[in-house]
Amino acid sequence: xxxxxxxxxxxxxxxCSDNNVYRVNPVYTFVEAGQCSSLxxxxxxxxxxxxxxxxxxxxxxxxxxxxxxxxxxxxxPEVLKLPLACCxxxxxxxxxxxxxxxxNITPPxx
Numbered sequence: 120x121x122x123x124x125x126x127x128x129x130x131x132x133x134x135c136s137d138n139n140v141y142r143v144n145p146v147y148t149f150v151e152a153g154q155c156s157s158l159x160x161x162x163x164x165x166x167x168x169x170x171x172x173x174x175x176x177x178x179x180x181x182x183x184x185x186x187x188x189x190x191x192x193x194x195x196p197e198v199l200k201l202p203l204a205c206c207x208x209x210x211x212x213x214x215x216x217x218x219x220x221x222x223n224i225t226p227p228x229x
Contacts, residue, residue, distance in 0.1 A: 120155055120156070120157060120158060121148070121150050121155065121156045121157075121158050121174075122150075122154075122155050123150040123151065123152055123153065123154055123155070123156075124153070125152060125153075125178070126152050126153075127152055127178040127179075128149060128150070128151050128152055128178065128179055128180065128181060128183075129149070129150050129176045129177065129178055129179065130147070130148075130149055130176065130177050130179045130183065130186050130189045130190070131147070131148050131149070131150060131156075131174060131175070131176045132146065132147050132174075132175040132176075132186075132190045132196070133145070133146050133147075133158065133172065133173070133174055133175075134146075134172075134173040134174075134175065135160075135170065135171070135172055135173070135203075136170040136171045136172075136173070136203075137168075137170050139163075139165070140162060140163050140165045140170070141160060141161065141162055141163070141170065141172075141203070142159075142160070142161040142163065143158070143159070143160055143161075143172070144158075144159045144161075145158070147186040147187060147190075148186070149179070149183075149186060160172065160203075162203075162205060167205040168205060169202060169203070169204060169205075170202075170203040170205075171200050171201060171202055171203060172200075172201045172203055173198060173199070173200050173201075174198070174199040174200075174201070175190065175196040175197070175198055176196055176197050176199070177189060177190075177194060177196040177197065
C-alpha cells in the first residue's frame with residue numbers, strides 16, 4: 120500500500136533490483152494528496168537472496184497526465200529504498216514453531 124501523507128499529488132515509479140524474480144504492479148502511479156494506492160509485489164520461484172524495492176516519487180500537479188514524462192532523465196526524484204528478504208521454504212516451519220501456543224482455559228464453575 121502506498122500512502123501519500125503530503126498535501127500534494129505525487130507521481131511514483133517503482134523499481135526492483137531483480138526483475139527476473141520480482142513483478143511489481145503498477146510500475147507507475149499517481150497518488151492523490153492524503154490518499155492510498157495499492158501496490159502488488161510478486162516474487163517468482165528462485166533461490167533465496169536479498170533484493171531491494173526502490174520507490175522514486177515527485178510532487179506533481181493535477182495537469183500532469185503523462186507519468187512517464189515526469190520521470191525523464193534530468194529530474195531528481197526523492198528515493199525510498201526497501202529491502203526485500205526471501206527465505207527457504209524449509210525455514211517456514213521454524214518460524215511457525217516460534218509462535219506462541221494459545222490454550223483454551225475453561226473458568227471454574229461456581
